Amino acid sequence: MADLSFLNGVELAELHTHLGFSVSPTMLWEIAHNQGLKLPTKDYWEFEKMVTMYESKDYEEYLLLYDLTEKITSSPEALFTATETAISGAYRKNNITKLELRVNPILRSRNGERDLDHLIVYALHGMERACLKYPVEAGFILMMDRRFSLEENEAIIEKAIKYRKRGVVGIDLAGPIKRTKNSHAFRPKDIKQIVKKARDYGLGVTVHTGEATNVEEMWEVIRELKPERIGHGIACITDKKLMKYLKDHKIVLETCPTSNMNTKLIKDFDEMRMVYRTLIENDILFTINTDGPEMQLISLRKEYEKLLDNAILSKEELLKANEIAHKASFIQ
Template sequence: MLFFLKQRISLAHAKHEQKAALDVHQTKKRMFDSNFFVSLELAEIHTHLGFSVSPTMLWEIAHNQGLRLPTKNYFEFEKLVTMYESKGYEEYLMLFDLTEKIQSSPEALFLATETAVSSAYRKNNITTLELRFNPILRSRSGERDLDHLIVFAIQGMERAMLKYPVNAGLILMMDRRFTLRENEIIVEKAIKYKSRGIIGVDLAGPIHRTESSKVFRPKDILSCVREARKHELGVTVHTGETTSTDEMWEVVNNLRPDRIGHGIACVTDEKLMNILKSKRIVLETCPTSNLHTKALKNIDHMREMYKTLLQHDVPFTINTDGPEMQKISLRGEYQMLLEHNVLTKKELLTANKLAHKVSFLKKGSSI
């Protein structure tokens, strides 16, 4: 009896040691894979300029312009432009209000784009970068000339590219709150500066904040999208983040974008996923951002979402949506997805390769 007891104890001990060795091996493997991303040339194709400049730089830009801020205390200001916890979609978007105000001058946009592009390369080895912003929302209700704003933004980007081996381009954004004419102006400016580094157009904006955004339908900007496509600009649309699959269907059927910002609602609709796959419409997924907006409940929900996309061969990329505002980085997103077993190293490499491939920089022009 004692012999069998010792044998069981010995067997249990051996299993424990085997499991411990396996855990150590897996930990070392994850550390190795995480370190691998340090040297990998990354592509970021969904990040907002308003969320890509550090609070310190925003503070300096604001004071250089003599802007009156909500507080004179820097640390309180930092909290106003930083997302520390999940707050929901509308509260998330409200952070843009202050950053857009601070970036509402030609000089501010020059510094913002130069800083964002430079930081992307220095901090994350991002060599393909698309920054998006809305010039009308930075015009102080028409006080600022749009051409000045756009040209200075381009020049800031160009200066950064002179310093670092990064290929960058700008996407001009339409808005759900805008009139058709305002959205047409965005496209006209994108076309005008296509040869200078404007590479595409986007649609974004709050869904419920104004009456115009509540009644907006993607087909309302069909003429704008057709004009952009006619001039070989890339087209991407924010949809399927907190909007329903009904809107995603309307976007896919009417606007036929090259890419979709977020788009994770598609995982509830198999037919829609098959359409995205067949038309090769690429999703610009932003994992941590979707936790902040509560589009994703938690890591388990995130894991299930990506699993569903992979099972249906829906093409997707990994992005931040805006690193500074969320205190994250693109490299950190890759590491987080790997360490939480959301995606494998191979799947992450595939996503990064796809981001380089589908970048609108292939359509637009840069120095």
């Protein structure tokens, strides 16, 4: 087991973690019962398996985990509790002093039943309370979705702009690439203008791409949306020109090593080592993140430990990744 004493006193930053996946199964269980929600099971241990990566899943199965955690945290009070718990735990367990949390308010609106302003404000209250208790700088990234209509994504941008002085620091685009018979054929250019509007108001822009998507989609995202950061982005290692573009434009990758192994996008530590060595050899800026510590059964410190134990990154490289995270944060 790696010696992590080099992290003693080091203030860590995490830029890529989803709120629903940052709350422990026990807390999700309590939140659900406090709301009187009907869960898929009355057995806690079965429930725990439903909200964690207790075993590897393919990417499509992994996405299904979002449905249950979103359902549970789909009330103002639940978002308050989830946010306060996630930020407080990040500091106590990992000495994370800069944390960005991602949330899609529309996916928590119960098909429009919940008011978006109530959901967002309660989440921000939870953030403010946690930051009063602990020396943490925190911010929210509001997420658009590839499955949404332009009007729905625009509504998220408008809320991000509205609450940019209250703690919303950026916007994101996520959601599965795979089309369904009811979904439109999304293209990044569809949201180009609303993303520009968000940027003009001072919000940071990051996009999930290069995770389960190929380099062609990464190129399209970069050209049309011009993000400062990319969620995951590991597909870039197959394209020299893309890596040069990322380097030249100082676009930062938010890498999530355990998450990518759990979803079988990276098959083993040898492949993970190759991914990170390629990024370093091509001078790509990257950060280390959990994607959601409770769901992934990991923590940021354990991510560092795993990378060190398996000779993937050195202590110096890990400290540099943390330094990049602090500098690349949308929290000002």
